[in-house]
Amino acid sequence: MAKTELFVRQQNGGIYTVVNESLTTGNIFFVDSGSSTGGTSAGFGNSPDAPFTTIDSAINQCTASQGDIIYVMAGHSETLTGASAITCDVAGVSIIGLGRGTDRPTLLLDAGASVTIVVSAANVHFENIIFSAGHADITVAIDVSAASATFHKCEWKENTTAENFLTCIRTSAVANACDGLSVTNSVVTDVDTACVNFITVREDIDLFVMNDNFIELGVNDSNAVIGVASGKDVTSCQILRNYIYRLNTAGDLLIDSDTTANSGLIAHNRIGHADTAGEVLIDADGVRQFDNLGTATNTASGYILPAIDS
Secondary structure (H helix, E strand, O other): OOOOOEEEEEOHHHOEEEEEHHHOOOOEEEEOOOOOOOEOOEOEOOOOOOOEOOHHHHHOOOOOOOOOEEEEOOOOEEEEEOOOOEEEOOOOOEEEEOOOHHHOOEEEEEOOOOOOEEEOOOOOEEEOOEEEEOOOOEEEEEEEOOOOOEEEOOEEEEOOOOOOEEEEEEEOOOOOOOOOOEEEOOEEEEOOOOOOEEEEEOOOEEOOEEEOOEEEEOOOOOOOOEEEOOOOOEEOEEEEOOEEEEOOOOOEEEEEOOOOOOOEEEEOOEEEOOOOOOOEEEEOEOEEEEOOEEEOOOOOOOEEOOOOOO
16 A cells, blocks of 8 residues: 655745645645735745745646645635636646635635636535635536546635525536536535525436535525526435525425436435425435435424334
8 A cells, every 4th residue: 555655845946845645646835825925826825935926826837637736725815806817727636725714715705796707627626725705696606527626625605695605516407517516525615595405406317425514594485595497316325414494495306406317325414404494405306215314493403204114
C-alpha cells in the first residue's frame, strides 16, 4: 500500500511549502483574497505567499484531467455578480476550502437574481465552501451541465433575510449529462418560502447521490427538496441519511418524480414538516424505500413513511 509522505518543496523565488504529493499528480494552486502579494495572472498561485486572488483565475491555469487541486485559503471571500460568475470549465479540478466554521471560504452571490456558478466540465469537486445568497430570489446558485460534479462538506445559506436561492443546484436539460452528481455531508439553510427546490433535476440522471446532509428549507407547498421534471427518471440513486426540516404544509416532501422507471435506494432519512393532512415523503416509483421517518408534530418522534411492507 502506498504511504503518504509530507515533504518540503521549493517554489520559484525560494519560497518553501509543505506538500502532500501523494494526493495528486497534478498541479497545486492557492487562492487567497486577503493576500497583498497575490494576483490573477499566470505566475501567481504556486504558493500561499503569492496566491491567486480569485478562484476563476486559478481554474484558468489548470490542466484538464490530471488531478489539479485548488486550495482556497481560510478567510477567503469573493463577491460574485452576473451569470457564469465562476465557470468550472476544466475537467477533474478539485476546489477545496481550508478553515472551519465562519472562517471557511465564502462565495457571496450578489447584485441580481441571475448570478450563478457554472460547472460545465466533468469531475469537478467542491469541498468545504460556503455559497451565500446576497440577493432576493437568485434563480440558480450552481448550474451543472457535466458528469460527476461533487459537493462535499459545503454549505448553502441566506446572507440575510429575503436574500435567498430559489434553487441551489440545477442539472442540465440534456439527458444523462449530469450523471454521478453527488452532494454529501453538507448543510442547507434556505428558509425563504419562495424556494423552489434544493436540487432541480431537469433531465434523466443516473447514479445520483444525496447522502448525510442537513437541510432546512422553506420550499413552497407545490415543490419537493429534490424536484424532478415531468417524464424524467432518476436511476440507481442513493438518497440516504438526510435530516430535513421542511417549513411547508403540503406536497411531496423529499423527492417528486412522476415516472415509474426510477431505481435505487431512498433510506434512513428523517423529515420534520408541517403537513398534517396526509404527508407523502417520497414520490419516486421504482426506488426501494427503507426506514424513512416523518412527523408534523414538534413534540413527537417520526414514524415510518410509507408504512412497513407486510
